[in-house]
Amino acid sequence: MSRTRIFRWREWASPVPPVQREVLTSQPVSKGFGEIDGGRPPLLFVPGFGHGAWAFTEKWLEHAAERGFAAYAMSLRGHGDSGAARHTTLRAYAHDVVQVAARLPRRAVLIGHGVGGLAVASALARYPARAGVLVSPVFGGFATFATALWRNPAGTLPAVFGAQLRLRRGQLFGRELGSSQAREYAARVTGVSAPLALWQLLLHRAPEQPVGDAPVLVVGSPDDRIVPLRALERAARRYGGAPLLFPGMGHDLMLDARWQEPIDAILDWLDKPG
Amino acid sequence: MSYDSVRGAAPAPTDAAASWRGGTPVHDRSENVCVIGAGACGLTAIKNLREYGFGVDCYERETGVGGAWNWRHDRSPVYASAHLISSKPFTQFPDFPMPDSWPDYPHHTQVLAYLERYADHFGLREHIWFGTEVTKVEPAEDGRWDVTISGAKSGGSDRTQRYAAVVVANGHNWSPKFPTYEGLEDFKGEVIHASAYKDAAQLRGRRVLVVGAGNTGCDIAVEAAQQASRCWHSSRRGYWYAPKYAYGRPSDQVNDTVLSLRVPLRMRQWLFHRTMRRTVGDLTRFGLPKPDHKIYETHPIANSQLVYYLGHGSITPVPDVVRFTRDAVELADGRVAEPDLVILATGYLPRFEFLAPDLLNVDAEGRPRLYLHAFPPAYPTLAVTGLLQPDSGIFSLMHWQAVTVATWLRLRESAPERAASYWRRHHSDVSGRFNKAKVKQSTRHWFEVSHVDYLRAVEKTLREMEAGQ
Ligand SMILES: Cc1cc2nc3c(=O)[nH]c(=O)nc-3n(C[C@H](O)[C@H](O)[C@H](O)COP(=O)(O)OP(=O)(O)OC[C@H]3O[C@@H](n4cnc5c(N)ncnc54)[C@H](O)[C@@H]3O)c2cc1C
Ligand SMILES: NC(=O)c1ccc[n+]([C@@H]2O[C@H](COP(=O)([O-])OP(=O)(O)OC[C@H]3O[C@@H](n4cnc5c(N)ncnc54)[C@H](OP(=O)(O)O)[C@@H]3O)[C@@H](O)[C@H]2O)c1
Numbered sequence: 013m014s015r016t017r018i019f020r021w022r023e024w025a026s027p028v029p030p031v032q033r034e035v036l037t038s039q040p041v042s043k044g045f046g047e048i049d050g051g052r053p054p055l056l057f058v059p060g061f062g063h064g065a066w067a068f069t070e071k072w073l074e075h076a077a078e079r080g081f082a083a084y085a086m087s088l089r090g091h092g093d094s095g096a097a098r099h100t101t102l103r104a105y106a107h108d109v110v111q112v113a114a115r116l117p118r119r120a121v122l123i124g125h126g127v128g129g130l131a132v133a134s135a136l137a138r139y140p141a142r143a144g145v146l147v148s149p150v151f152g153g154f155a156t157f158a159t160a161l162w163r164n165p166a167g168t169l170p171a172v173f174g175a176q177l178r179l180r181r182g183q184l185f186g187r188e189l190g191s192s193q194a195r196e197y198a199a200r201v202t203g204v205s206a207p208l209a210l211w212q213l214l215l216h217r218a219p220e221q222p223v224g225d226a227p228v229l230v231v232g233s234p235d236d237r238i239v240p241l242r243a244l245e246r247a248a249r250r251y252g253g254a255p256l257l258f259p260g261m262g263h264d265l266m267l268d269a270r271w272q273e274p275i276d277a278i279l280d281w282l283d284k285p286g
Numbered sequence: 287m288s289y290d291s292v293r294g295a296a297p298a299p300t301d302a303a304a305s306w307r308g309g310t311p312v313h314d315r316s317e318n319v320c321v322i323g324a325g326a327c328g329l330t331a332i333k334n335l336r337e338y339g340f341g342v343d344c345y346e347r348e349t350g351v352g353g354a355w356n357w358r359h360d361r362s363p364v365y366a367s368a369h370l371i372s373s374k375p376f377t378q379f380p381d382f383p384m385p386d387s388w389p390d391y392p393h394h395t396q397v398l399a400y401l402e403r404y405a406d407h408f409g410l411r412e413h414i415w416f417g418t419e420v421t422k423v424e425p426a427e428d429g430r431w432d433v434t435i436s437g438a439k440s441g442g443s444d445r446t447q448r449y450a451a452v453v454v455a456n457g458h459n460w461s462p463k464f465p466t467y468e469g470l471e472d473f474k475g476e477v478i479h480a481s482a483y484k485d486a487a488q489l490r491g492r493r494v495l496v497v498g499a500g501n502t503g504c505d506i507a508v509e510a511a512q513q514a515s516r517c518w519h520s521s522r523r524g525y526w527y528a529p530k531y532a533y534g535r536p537s538d539q540v541n542d543t544v545l546s547l548r549v550p551l552r553m554r555q556w557l558f559h560r561t562m563r564r565t566v567g568d569l570t571r572f573g574l575p576k577p578d579h580k581i582y583e584t585h586p587i588a589n590s591q592l593v594y595y596l597g598h599g600s601i602t603p604v605p606d607v608v609r610f611t612r613d614a615v616e617l618a619d620g621r622v623a624e625p626d627l628v629i630l631a632t633g634y635l636p637r638f639e640f641l642a643p644d645l646l647n648v649d650a651e652g653r654p655r656l657y658l659h660a661f662p663p664a665y666p667t668l669a670v671t672g673l674l675q676p677d678s679g680i681f682s683l684m685h686w687q688a689v690t691v692a693t694w695l696r697l698r699e700s701a702p703e704r705a706a707s708y709w710r711r712h713h714s715d716v717s718g719r720f721n722k723a724k725v726k727q728s729t730r731h732w733f734e735v736s737h738v739d740y741l742r743a744v745e746k747t748l749r750e751m752e753a754g755q
Contacts, residue, residue: 018686018745019738021546024375025539030386107383114382118407139381140337140408223381224337 017137017220028107031095034087035112036065038077049082052282053142054116057085057266058109060126060150062179062201064092067125067264070197071271079279084120086112088131090206100206102213106134113139121282125266126150126238127209129247133219133228140224145278148232148239148263149247152213156243163237171210176203183237186262188269197267218250229253229281231274233261256281305448307424312432313447318343319695320433320449322420322640324410325353326401327455327672327684330379333408334685335453338692343447344410345435347419351405354459355398357484361460363502363634366485367509368394371501371588372679373536376737379404379685390536415439420640423452429667434640451667451695453688458636458673463729465497465632469610473628480506480631488627489513495615495625497607499525500730503631504589511595518623519592522606523726524575526562529590537588538678545738551722555580572596574603582723585734586677633730636673646670647716653732655716658743660687663714666698666705675730677721678737686744693751708751718743 040049055076057068068085076083087094088105097104109131113120121143124132129149136144150156160168160183167178181198204210222228230248232255234241244255258265258274265274305312317340321331324346332342348359357364370377370391377397378384382404388396405411417438426432431452436444462479470477480502486509494514496507499521510517532540544554558581570576574596595601605618614624638646638654646654647662656662660669671687674680698705720735720743 018380018741018748020380021542025543025546027375027539110383111386114403114407115385116407118409138383 022103028104029097031089031097031108033089033095033108033112034065034093035084036069036073036086037082037084038069038073039082040077040080050080052081054082054084054118054120055282056109056113056116056120056122057083058122058124058128058132059085059087059091060124060128060131061177061204062091063125063128063264064094064200064202066092066200068266070267072266072275075272075275076279081279081282082117084112084116088128090204091202099208101208102130102134105131105209106138109135110139113141121145123147123278124149126263127213130213130219136222136226136228137220138223141222141226143282144222144226144228145281146228146230146247147265147274147278148236148244149230150213150239151219151243151247152216153243154214154216156239157214159240160238171204171207172214174207176205177210178203179238184262184264184267186233186235186260186268188260189262189267190269197264227251229278230255231258231265231278232256233258233263233265235260236263238263307426307432307446310444310446312426313445315341315343315447315449317341317450319451319453320345320420320431320447321413321453321455322423322433323353323455323457324348324351324405324414324416325455325457325672326355326681327457327688328353328453329401329405329410330681330685331453331455331671331688331691332410332413333404334688334692335695336408336410336413338696340692340695342413343449344414345418345420345433345439346414346416347437349416350402351411351414352398352401353457355394355401357394357398361481363459363481364394365480365483365505368505370394370397370679371530371586373538376538376542376679377681378679380682381685382407391530422446423454423640423645423668424642425645425665429665431667451669453691454638454641454668454670455672455684456638459634461635461637462630463633463635464630467607467610469612472612473610473615474612475626475628477628477630480629481634483629483631486513491515492627493625494518495520495604495607495623495628496631497628498631498633499587500585500631500633501587501589502633503629504587504592506629506631507601508589508591508595511598511600514627516602516625517600518602518604518625520604520607520617521575522618523579523584524569524577525584525587526558526577526581527566527569527592528558528562528581528586528588529566529593530588531590532561532565542678551582555582566593569593569596572603575605579726580723582677582721582725582736584726584728585675585730635729636733638670651732657713657716658687658690658718658747659720659733659735659740660691661694661713663716666709666713667695669694673733674740675734676737676740677734683735683737683740683744686741686748690744690748690751693748697751712747 059067064087065085073083090096119142122132122141123145125147127150129146164180171177185194228251232244248255261268319340321344373390374384422434424432431449434446462481489510490513493516494510495518497520507519608616614622669691720740725731725734
């Protein structure tokens with residue numbers, strides 16, 4: 013991994029244009045005396061391509077709050093109820109994440125899904141998070157592109173030429189999720205018009221090293237039809253670990269039938285002393 | 287993961303006096319590091335030292351964080367209208383951005399809100415003892431330091447604590463530089479230093495002479511142009527009055543675009559002069575002296591309004607003050623001004639009363655001579671941070687200084703031999719200026735640095751220290 017950079021010419025000389033951002037939250041409820049969150053850090057969930065904050069408010073946000081974490085979900089620019097901006101790049105996504113993280117009351121844990129995982133990985137180099145969690149992270153590269161092309165040629169190929177990227181139901185969910193539920197979710201997944209970001213993904217550069225020694229956990233499924241197991245393993249290796257796997261689940265761990273297992277595993281990891 | 291570091295695990299200072307110094311007890315704070323001051327610089331020192339695993343006790347003589355930006359503090363130099371001169375990307379700490387919704391050049395109350403947020407977000411307040419002044423810092427055995435404090439923490443009386451290292455972040459914009467003038471005591475008008483200027487109401491309807499054309503002097507002259515019945519602005523040389531915007535963007539962002547292309551200094555000076563000539567024009571037409579230097583050779587001024595009010599004729603530019611008489615002020619060109627209020631915007635001087643001068647390797651002119659403007663050559667566990675006057679925002683420089691101090695202190699622990707050899711090779715070098723421009727002789731310029739040159743030196747230092755760690 014590359015080392016933390018002091019010189020950030022682009023950030024200095026041409027800062028990312030601002031947008032309005034959607035942030036939703038679930039707060040833990042007091043169960044008696046003492047601090048409501050027991051000193052636990054706030055969690056910031058970052059969805060990836062095609063998903064908005066809604067993907068986390070469905071299940072994970074409330075579950076995390078019930079387990080005593082102040083939980084927040086955001087939408088990246090051009091997604092959900094966040095504003096759109098022209099010439100969206102991966103740098104702009106990382107900027108969105110750091111902007112929201114720095115507004116939270118305390119040092120936060122960043123949890124990114126899909127391309128949101130890559131945004132979080134980059135944000136970790138710009139903000140000393142308590143920890144990072146990469147859920148089915150899409151780090152890009154040609155193999156990921158080839159997989160997407162093979163599974164969903166009609167949704168992927170036109171995107172290379174500037175049209176919207178469209179994700180299909182079959183790419184996102186496992187078999188256990190009822191087809192009506194899957195259809196309903198898939199209908200909420202929007203197309204992505206961010207040709208610059210897509211090209212950057214294809215060219216793929218390794219994210220920088222996290223600042224402040226944040227521990228990083230990679231979570232995914234060996235049956236994910238967007239991120240192959242090898243990619244998960246490679247991502248985890250970067251941070252000196254192995255991925256935590258949930259076989260049988262699809263790419264959208266936070267919406268799939270057994271959504272509770274991965275979030276419980278993540279919260280257990282965060283709660284683990286030492 | 288445990289949440290200890292979120293809540294801060296540093297124990298409160300103990301009461302056990304382990305040793306004595308000149309008949310007074312010294313309370314041992316073992317491996318903890320002492321940070322002096324909780325302004326921007328002290329805050330980032332605490333945050334980064336904590337991140338590197340150090341226990342920290344910070345002492346702050348005021349009752350809140352923010353230092354210069356905390357307008358509630360008596361010594362704060364900010365006035366009601368003060369806005370940043372460095373735009374957001376250069377002002378914010380590199381790992382904690384200011385909100386997108388804020389303007390390019392935030393107001394001083396926003397800067398304070400930002401620093402308070404930084405302190406809360408990273409849980410820094412629990413490491414700070416407010417209302418507690420450091421009165422003495424003396425070397426003890428084994429590179430450790432005895433820090434004497436007085437105030438809230440020590441119950442009003444003096445108390446001495448021993449630390450593994452000390453980081454001095456006491457700021458250099460709070461002790462006014464008050465020039466002396468012949469006849470000043472006979473002058474019957476009011477004379478104040480800019481540090482006592484808080485609000486435009488002080489100027490309303492008065493005849494005001496502003497001395498000094500740093501950023502403070504220019505801001506006050508602009509306010510006087512709007513509020514006072516008359517405004518003279520005295521400067522002892524001509525300057526380059528850079529507008530806050532150029533080519534539709536904050537000027538410092540344009541400047542760094544050029545810097546990022548590694549355009550050499552002379553070329554940049556030429557480009558800047560040309561841009562100024564074509565946009566602002568020749569300022570001598572307003573009666574200002576021609577600059578006696580190239581751009582970057584004095585601390586930059588960022589002020590779009592001064593020229594505007596010169597053009598309105600509401601500011602009368604005048605040269606240096608020669609002497610005061612009972613009713614008037616005589617100027618170098620023989621003219622006379624008759625103000626009833628004189629504001630000396632002549633800047634500030636660094637002060638380190640709690641440290642014996644030789645500890646900071648102070649030269650004949652009273653200036654500390656330090657490696658990277660931060661490390662005294664003879665004391666590896668003492669560092670001064672924030673003693674810089676950059677041609678850009680200072681927060682990111684302070685951040686990287688703090689990271690360098692933390693990395694250095696870690697290196698001393700983890701690899702003492704490598705640390706010792708590093709020290710031998712570098713720390714006696716106190717000649718670094720970190721500025722290719724030939725800055726003008728002035729009390730404010732000996733620590734004027736180019737942000738790029740300084741950060742390059744820091745980067746080199748960090749890389750060398752990190753290698754093999
Ligand atoms: C009007 C004005 C505008 C400015 N605008 C900009 C700008 O646009 N951009 C920019 O980057 N910079 C600007 N600056 C520079 C400004 O000084 C820095 O931004 C920054 O505030 C300096 O922080 P510091 O922590 O080094 O010093 P300070 O903010 O002065 O903090 C030092 C702290 O140490 C405490 N202290 C001192 N001595 C002791 C002691 N013996 N014991 C205990 N506590 C002690 C003080 O109480 C204070 O809280 C401006 C300065 C002024 C005066
Ligand atoms: N809006 C803002 O964000 C803002 C506002 C104010 C200040 N600041 C910052 O705060 C710091 C201090 O600024 P400052 O303007 O208060 O002080 P400064 O930069 O030190 O400027 C002092 C001015 O007074 C002159 N001067 C000094 N001694 C003099 C003497 N004996 N006789 C006549 N003139 C004399 C200097 O001339 P020389 O050229 O000879 O030195 C200079 O013009 C700077 O870093 C500045 O950038 C920022």
